[in-house]
Amino acid sequence: MSKKIGDVILDVNNISLRFGGVKALTDISFNVREHEVRAIIGPNGAGKSSMLNCINGVYQPQEGSITFKGQTFDHMNSRQVAEMGIARTFQNLALFKGMSVIDNIMTGRNLRIKSNLFMQALRLGPAQREEEEHREFVEHIIDFLEIQAFRKTPVGQLPYGLQKRVDLGRALAMEPQVLLLDEPMAGMNMEEKQDMCRFILDVNDEFGSTIVLIEHDMGVVMDISDRVVVLDYGKKIGDGTPEEVRNNEEVISAYLGTSH
Amino acid sequence: MQTTFPRLMLKHAAERPGAPALREKEYGIWQTTHWADLSRLVESVACGLHQAGLQRGEHMVVVGSNRPRLYATMLAAQSLGAIPVPLYQDAAAAECVFPITNAEVRFCVVEDQEQVDKMLEVREKCPQLSHIYYDDPRGLRKYTEDGLGALEELIAAGGVFAKQHPQFFAEEVEKAHYTDVAAMFFTSGTTGNPKGVVHTHSSLIDRADAGAEFDKLTNSEDVLAYMPPAWIGQNIFSYAQWLVCGYVVNCPESAATVTIDLKEIGPTYYFAPPRVFEGMLTSVMIRMEDAGSFKRKMFHYFMGVAKKVGPALMDGHSVGLTDRLVYALGNWMVYGPLRNNLGFSRVRVAYTAGEAIGPDLFTFFRSIGVNIKQLYGSTETAVFVCLQPDNEARADTVGVPCKGVEIKVAENGEIMVKSPGLLKGYYKNPEATAEVLTPDGWYHTSDAGFIDSHGHLKIIDRVKDVGRIHGGANDGAMFAPKYVENKLKFFPHIKEVVAYGDQREKVCVMLNIDFDAVGNWAERRNLPYAGYTDLAQKPEVYQLIKECVEKVNADLAEDALLAGSQVSRFLVLHKELDADDGELTRTNKVRRGFIAEKYKPLVDGLYEGKTEQYIETVVKFEDGRTGSVSATLKISDAKTFTPVKAAA
DSSP: OOOOOOSEEEEEEEEEEEETTEEEEEEEEEEEETTOEEEEEOSTTSSHHHHHHHHTTSSOOSEEEEEETTEEESSOOHHHHHHHTEEEOOTTOOOOTTSBHHHHHHHTTGGGOOSOHHHHHTTOHHHHHHHHHHHHHHHHHHHHTTOGGGTTSBGGGSOHHHHHHHHHHHHHHTOOSEEEEESTTTTOOHHHHHHHHHHHHHIIIIIOOEEEEEOSOHHHHHHHOSEEEEEETTEEEEEEOHHHHHTOHHHHHHHHOOOO | OOOOHHHHHHHHHHHOTTSEEEEEEETTEEEEEEHHHHHHHHHHHHHHHHHHTOOTTOEEEEESSSOHHHHHHHHHHHHTTOEEEEEOTTSOHHHHHHHHHHTTOOEEEESSHHHHHHHHHHHTTOTTOOEEEESOOTTOTTOOOTTEEEHHHHHHHHHHHHHHOTTHHHHHHHHOOTTSEEEEEEEOOSSSSOEEEEEEHHHHHHHHHHHHHHTTOOTTOEEEOOSOTTSHHHHIIIIIHHHHHOOEEEEOSOGGGHHHHHHHHOOSEEEEOHHHHHHHHHHHHHHHHHSOHHHHHHHHHHHHHHHHHHHHHHTTOOOOHHHHHHHHHHIIIIIHHHHHHHTOTTOSEEEEOSSOOOHHHHHHHHHTTOOEEEEEOOGGGTSOSEEOOTTOOOSSOOOEEOTTOEEEEOTTSEEEEEOTTOOSEETTOHHHHHHHBOTTSOEEEEEEEEEOTTSOEEEEEEGGGOEEOOSSTTTTOEEOHHHHHHHHHTSTTEEEEEEEOTTSSSEEEEEEEOHHHHHHHHHHTTOOOOHHHHHHTOHHHHHHHHHHHHHHHHHHHTOTTTGGGOEEEEEEOSSOOOGGGTSBOTTOOBOHHHHHHHTHHHHHHHHHTOSEEEEEEEEEOTTSOEEEEEEEEEOEEOOOOOOOOOOO
């Protein structure tokens, strides 16, 4: 691999998150370097999605801080996170089912549209030009994700694997520096998983995006990640290269159980 | 026309520089390449290839789907006097080794990463393959193999060279003679290695021109190119005829978007093998089944009208005023919208070729006003041998000889062709060439057929498969197994047929029912069944198949030549014929000899007049395990008809 992994872009320090008495995350620290593929794995209920939600400001952790590109925050704010260049996809897809693929991906351009509602409604010159530019960008994403045949198809009519691709497309439309993927491969068959892996690696490679992904499928994680964080019951039990994590005793017992 | 492809391109660029030559859909918009742009692009590619060392007379492989820059590459190679060899983009690496070795190919230009990977794999066996260029750089950024480069860079370098040597390109184009070799197409042989069919500029251009004249093609036609360019059919329609006529070739965005692109472009000239038309008909029928009852009723009513009136209108027969009015109403309400939906609104001429087309399928398209016709030809004849005139399209003939073609039928029934479009020979294979080309210029098509009373050519079967009935009532009559099999297979309920009769006293067939179609038919009749074998042996199913067989017999009886091929007895096989069991070829053709041996008890049972026969066969499962299937099969008689002796 010729890609160059840079400095730390996102640093998570001692995050703890509680819902009443339930400790979702306890004292979690890890960092993400620029251009790397960083995986967060762990059994069900380990706190993976909670971690992602802390990073993009859906949840506000009680303790700890997050440093993004040198700026440190006690908690993030969703809009601010998006403006700073962090995009995400969702485990259970949050697409607009009745809207076409193009329109769905177009919503990802929302933050970059400068013209106001009034100008857009009247299709004034600048608004129209701007829309054309954004549409062009969206077309590049459609081409990249190879979904040209479904441009105008309502998303709800597409098979699940393709909906996941549209979800990724919408996140890419934000031109994110960091892309958070919440179980991008859940519920897919082998072929769809392979396609998705290729797209993730291509995004990482061609767009230079940093990728943080949560995944259940260990095979996939080990193949495409540069470094892996392992969570179990809200605690970090492992961190390192796939090889290191694979040989980590605690990780093995969390995943496979131990014989006492 | 005594010219070459690069000269034709330059002529269009000089006469109509601003007219569109190619369109490609990219980023959702149809991007146009005009003739002048194309000419500049070809010049740059040619200069680039020249700098890289491509020699006159050398073969260069082109692999990929229909892409403007690959078309430009073929033109560039021809401009330098090199010979483009298009290969099928879906061929496996191993299949590419023979052509590349055979033609000593050093240069190849491919579409994308998939093809680059293939060529790199091929290179392990073909070390002379030193230059590999790719059109689409996606995913190739990290490739550092020797001799691998982007077409983009070659074009840029060539552009610089062209500026420094402004006369170079024109001089190279002038050096070519119209009798020089223009391209080579590999035909997939069923046995042994493929053969390289060598064509000259003159053979391809002459045939392209003859076809264009026959159908009065102009430079304003629109064509959608989506079949593999390595297939001579696509190459003639979207390359040779494109350059001869100067019309627009449209390249779809991807294989998945063809139906959408077809609708957007609305081609005026269209070409596809029967299976594409079949796919369209199926999708229409399925969508109609899902439509509301009013729409469905309207559709079926007007399709009934269309079937009766449409073909007659299209053939220029007189039609009563009422029928005409009802058809016009149907056209407004059903046929027009349907044509529009299929992308056929503007089609003037549509051709189907390659295999036999079912009469129902053929009639469907003609009845809704699509001028679908058949033609006859092959790689060796540069396609155009016979074409159907606009008013004389039939499902069972392939048309009249077109300009420049002479046809005769040899003693053994084989069609012999003499035409300016014949191949120059098979590459490095004089024995094979001598087998098909006689010294006085006749080509053996290896198809058996005859010219009917209207002067149309009718193809019956491959010559080597045509046999004779021996003994019995029809002693000495001609037996054409494929002809009989095809007639049966046109019924939606029948999937595969294998017919026997050569050197026997009557014709017997074994067949497979179409499990989906017959299953559906059984369900609508509340006929319970447990799997294929059970359904196949139902008396009701035998009755259904018997009706099909007898319809075919009635049809054959009217044919003076083939009346003796009527089917006397048949049985429905207990398992589906399968390529994994060696019963079909990979291209789904029945292997009669093999099946006759494997199912010998059944064949004997058919001829011994038994009413049922026990059979046990070994089957291979997809995971490689084997098992055995046994069953007692019923054998049924079918009614035959006394031949209606035609006056012809």
